[in-house]
Amino acid sequence: xxxxxxxxxxxxxxxxxxxxxxxxxxxxxxxxxxxxxxxxxxxxxxxxxxxxxxxxxxxxxxxxxxxxxxxxxxxxxxxxxxxxxxxxxxxxxxxxxxxxxxxxxxxxxxxxxxxxxxxxxxxxxxxxxxxxxxxxxxxxxxxxxxxxxxxxxxxxxxxxxxxxxxxxxxxxxxxxxxxxxxxxxxxxxxxxxxxxxxxxxxxxxxxxxxxxxxxxxxxxxxxxxxxxxxxxxxxxxxxxxxxxxxxxxxxxxxxxxxxxxxxxxxxxxxxxxxxxxxxxxxxxxxxxxxxxxxxxxxxxxxxxxxxxxxxxxxxxxxxxxxxxxxxxxxxxxxxxxxxxxxxxxxxxxxxxxxxxxxxxxxxxxxxxxxxxxxxxxxxxxxxxxxxxxxxxxxxxxxxxxxxxxxxxxxxxxxxxxxxxxxxxxxxxxxxxxxxxxxxxxxxxxxxxxxxxxx
Numbered sequence: 521x522x523x524x525x526x527x528x529x530x531x532x533x534x535x536x537x538x539x540x541x542x543x544x545x546x547x548x549x550x551x552x553x554x555x556x557x558x559x560x561x562x563x564x565x566x567x568x569x570x571x572x573x574x575x576x577x578x579x580x581x582x583x584x585x586x587x588x589x590x591x592x593x594x595x596x597x598x599x600x601x602x603x604x605x606x607x608x609x610x611x612x613x614x615x616x617x618x619x620x621x622x623x624x625x626x627x628x629x630x631x632x633x634x635x636x637x638x639x640x641x642x643x644x645x646x647x648x649x650x651x652x653x654x655x656x657x658x659x660x661x662x663x664x665x666x667x668x669x670x671x672x673x674x675x676x677x678x679x680x681x682x683x684x685x686x687x688x689x690x691x692x693x694x695x696x697x698x699x700x701x702x703x704x705x706x707x708x709x710x711x712x713x714x715x716x717x718x719x720x721x722x723x724x725x726x727x728x729x730x731x732x733x734x735x736x737x738x739x740x741x742x743x744x745x746x747x748x749x750x751x752x753x754x755x756x757x758x759x760x761x762x763x764x765x766x767x768x769x770x771x772x773x774x775x776x777x778x779x780x781x782x783x784x785x786x787x788x789x790x791x792x793x794x795x796x797x798x799x800x801x802x803x804x805x806x807x808x809x810x811x812x813x814x815x816x817x818x819x820x821x822x823x824x825x826x827x828x829x830x831x832x833x834x835x836x837x838x839x840x841x842x843x844x845x846x847x848x849x850x851x852x853x854x855x856x857x858x859x860x861x862x863x864x865x866x867x868x869x870x871x872x873x874x875x876x877x878x879x880x881x882x883x884x885x886x887x888x889x890x891x892x893x894x895x896x897x898x899x900x901x902x903x904x905x906x907x908x909x910x911x912x913x914x915x916x917x918x919x920x921x922x923x924x925x926x927x928x929x930x931x932x933x934x935x936x937x938x939x940x941x942x943x944x945x946x947x948x949x950x951x952x953x954x955x956x957x958x959x960x961x962x963x964x965x966x967x968x969x970x971x972x973x974x
Contacts, residue, residue: 521545521882524581524611526572526602527593528555530848531617531642534872535590536565539879542962547581572602575609584610588637588882590875592617604634613637613882615875621761640874642867647762649870650844653863654772654817656731657745657842658738660724660863663894665905666934666953671731672702672903674896677723680742689715697737698941699729702931702957705897712901712927712959726896726903728931728955730939745841748772748816754801754831755821756783759846759867763819764791777801777810802827804834817842825849832861869899880904883964888912890964891953903931904956906966908948914966920944923971927959930969 521544525532528550536559540546546565549572550556556567570577572591583589589606591599596618603614615638623630624644631639649661656662660674677683686694688701704711705724711717719725727734738744749772753760756778764774764787775795778784788796799806801822812818818835820828825847832845843862850866877893892905908915914922919930919942933940934953940946948954948966956969963969 521587521879522582522585523547523879524549524578524583524586524589524606526589526591526599528552528559528567529592529594530868531592531871532590533559533563534868535592535875537563538872538876540565544879549577549581571598573598573605575605578602578606578609586611588613588615588879590615590617592871596620596623600630600634600636603636607635615640615878617642617871619643619758621758624762638875638878640871641762642871643758644762645870645874646759646846646865646867647766649865650759650763650819651766653844654748654751654767654842655770656734657748657817658735658743661896663892663903665892665894665903665955666932666939669730669934669937669953670728670932670939670955671734672726672728672894672896672931672955673734674724674726675738675743677719677721677725677741678743679721681721683719683723683725683741684721686719687715688713688717688719692941695737695740697729697733697740698939699727699733699737700929700931700941702726702728702903702929703897703901703959705900710897710900710959712929712957724897726901726957728957729941746816748842750815751775751817751819752777752807752810752812752815752835753819753821754828755823755846756780756787756796757821757823759821760819761787761791763821764794768793775810775815777806801831807831807834812840813838815840817844819844819846821846823848829859829861833859836860836862869895880964888954888966901957901959902961902963904958904963906954906956908950908952908954908966911950912967913970914948915950916947918945918947924969925958925960925971928969929957931955931957 523544523546525548528548536546536548548567583606589611591602599616603616614636618639627639652662662673703726751774753776756776777797779800784796784798818840820831828845832843835843845861845864847864847866881890888906894903930942932955
């Protein structure tokens with residue numbers, strides 16, 4: 521596909537890299553020549569220096585023949601207007617990144633009026649991810665599939681677990697709970713485990729099951745944490761605002777520490793149920809005075825990665841059960857294991873993944889629809905949910921008779937609202953929702969899971 525990206529910043533450069541690696545024809549429009557030079561030196565994409573709301577620049581980028589235009593500059597207005605102009609020039613699909621909370625209640629109208637295919641708000645997406653984790657604090661990360669029927673959760677095997685030394689094939693038989701271990705990260709290695717795989721302390725597991733079965737499983741293996749009732753948030757930016765909004769109607773007491781007085785006033789006016797503290801969250805004395813040793817969860821959301829990392833490490837040293845850290849720079853993300861942080865959230869990565877899901881859904885060519893895409897194990901493994909709507913090579917065949925590509929796993933089949941953890945005799949049927957785990961990042965259709973010569 522021909523794809524034009526407006527803005528070469530963190531999200532734009534991430535998207536251009538991912539999409540060009542999947543053999544799409546990518547052009548980036550960017551005003552900062554230094555950013556263009558950086559992209560040109562690292563990626564095989566075309567770059568145009570200019571303003572994307574200039575119709576001539578859009579024409580030079582070829583938007584008239586573009587399958588997709590993605591507006592992801594730091595300006596919501598540039599993103600929206602460039603999408604509008606591109607649509608008028610002939611672009612088939614348009615996506616705009618819109619971050620301002622003032623647009624939050626109007627997003628559906630904006631999407632309809634501008635003819636956008638999709639609007640994405642990175643901070644809102646990140647807040648929803650954090651909210652899910654706070655509801656399920658045993659998880660490092662958690663994502664829902666099949667309209668909430670299935671959850672895939674990442675968690676770490678600690679000292680008190682009885683999993684170390686156990687083989688994969690013995691898990692269901694020993695605990696009597698239908699769960700599937702989709703992937704395992706062990707230091708720098710990633711495994712799609714078979715039945716003979718042996719678990720070790722420190723492994724990070726990604727497990728698929730219903731929410732109820734996951735809770736039962738964690739309780740039996742020694743990984744269930746107490747529910748979160750109190751949260752301390754450092755940084756009162758957009759993510760903190762959306763997060764508190766999502767937590768308003770559940771019984772979680774929330775406190776925000778923010779150093780900017782004007783921001784504190786805004787939060788106090790718009791979040792009446794939240795305690796707003798004007799102060800510097802990097803000051804240990806303030807953290808102690810505000811009761812860091814008493815909270816169930818600590819979330820660091822400032823705009824400075826170094827501050828977030830240091831504060832999270834301090835919270836962990838104080839025994840906080842659940843610590844969540846926002847990271848923007850990929851250089852820090854690669855060092856997370858060194859810092860021994862619990863859960864790390866990257867709005868840039870989340871935004872890129874949501875847009876990549878849309879692009880992959882556009883590429884569907886067989887009788888299936890891509891509903892969800894989620895990346896686990898430091899983005900090295902993809903989890904995809906497909907709806908099967910027509911017959912094909914994978915349909916109505918026992919799974920044991922299908923020749924899957926290497927690093928491929930059918931995690932769950934959801935049929936008529938019921939979860940099936942599949943065995944060799946199970947079949948994929950029309951109407952099923954299929955959850956696939958793969959170390960290949962080039963799956964766009966359910967037929968792609970099979971070897972081509974079959």
